[in-house]
Amino acid sequence: MVNLLKIFHEKNQTHLLWANIVLLTVVLLMMVGVAFFPPSLQSILNKILTTAILFCSIFALASRSEIIFSSAIVLILVQWIAKIIGNEVLEIVASLLNTIFYTYIVVRLVRQFVKAKTVSPLVILGTINGYLLMGLVFSIFTIVISWLYPNSYISSINDIYLTDKANFHTYIYYTFITMATVGYGDIVPVSAAARAVAVFISVSGQFYIAILVAFLVGKFAGIHVNRMG
Numbered sequence: 001m002v003n004l005l006k007i008f009h010e011k012n013q014t015h016l017l018w019a020n021i022v023l024l025t026v027v028l029l030m031m032v033g034v035a036f037f038p039p040s041l042q043s044i045l046n047k048i049l050t051t052a053i054l055f056c057s058i059f060a061l062a063s064r065s066e067i068i069f070s071s072a073i074v075l076i077l078v079q080w081i082a083k084i085i086g087n088e089v090l091e092i093v094a095s096l097l098n099t100i101f102y103t104y105i106v107v108r109l110v111r112q113f114v115k116a117k118t119v120s121p122l123v124i125l126g127t128i129n130g131y132l133l134m135g136l137v138f139s140i141f142t143i144v145i146s147w148l149y150p151n152s153y154i155s156s157i158n159d160i161y162l163t164d165k166a167n168f169h170t171y172i173y174y175t176f177i178t179m180a181t182v183g184y185g186d187i188v189p190v191s192a193a194a195r196a197v198a199v200f201i202s203v204s205g206q207f208y209i210a211i212l213v214a215f216l217v218g219k220f221a222g223i224h225v226n227r228m229g
Contacts, residue, residue, distance in 0.1 A: 013122060016062055020125035023056035027132045031176075035169045046168050047083055050098070051076050053136075057105045060129060062112055075101055092147050095140050102137040106130050119216055127212050134208065138201045139168070139175040145194055146171075152194035157186050179205030 030049040034042050054072045061068075075097050082090035109130040113123045145152055146163060153162040153174070162170065174187045178201045189198045 016060065017122045017125065019056060019059040020122060020129055023053065023060045023129050024125060024132070026052045026056050027129065027136070030136075031132070031169075031172055039167070042167065042169070043083075047079060050079060053133075054101070057102070057109075057129075057133065060126070061105070061108050063108070071101065088147075092144060095144055099137055099140050099144070102133050102140070106133045106137065109133070114215065127216075131205075131208055131212075134204065135172070135176050135179055138179065138197075138204075139171045142171045142175055142194075142197065142201075143168070145191075145197055149191045149193045152189060152191040154188050154190050155186065156188055162187065175201060178202050181206065 026049055030046060030053065034045045034049065037045060054076060058068055058072055075094070078090065078094045078097060081087075082094050109126050113126045113130070116123045142153075146166070150163070151161040154160065155162060170187070177184055177187075178198055181202050189195045
């Protein structure tokens with residue numbers, strides 16, 4: 001426990017860089033790696049990786065507190081209790097809490113790279129993690145929409161409605177395709193709430209990319225001007 005607290009309070013650049021690398025690795029494992037495992041294992045693997053993402057995202061922050069750490073532990077307990085007892089309402093509550101927590105983390109990560117004076121590997125990793133975590137937030141929120149508004153999403157290929165019990169990677173796929181404004185049309189939002197969320201997801205994804213590019217160009221331009229001066 002002492003060593004864990006020591007690592008928690010360590011906030012130098014090397015530590016933050018490795019924390020962001022580990023966070024990126026774990027997020028990619030959830031988004032891509034788990035899909036290659038048998039369906040029977042995917043649910044438990046997603047829970048394990050969600051737990052890992054909660055902790056890794058905290059250590060990726062330059063400024064953190066015991067309150068954030070305690071909140072993550074509470075979220076993890078709620079997730080696993082809901083999984084063990086199979087309580088659907090508690091699972092939705094856990095999803096909503098995850099959405100709030102991840103949103104907070106994304107905002108903090110974005111603030112970190114906005115405040116950075118120069119463009120560094122840490123800044124670039126932070127922006128990538130912020131984008132991917134934002135996608136996971138929208139994926140979880142999409143599942144909540146499916147629970148609150150049944151028959152909100154339909155698979156045009158199988159001609160069936162998706163439920164909140166559908167494979168998590170189906171929602172991850174739908175969310176990132178929507179964020180990227182690719183829109184294959186194989187999963188279609190049909191309810192008013194689902195369509196409103198789809199608009200918000202696509203606009204948010206494009207705004208993030210536009211702001212990110214403007215930020216990086218501005219930082220590089222600022223560095224060049226300072227050197228010329």
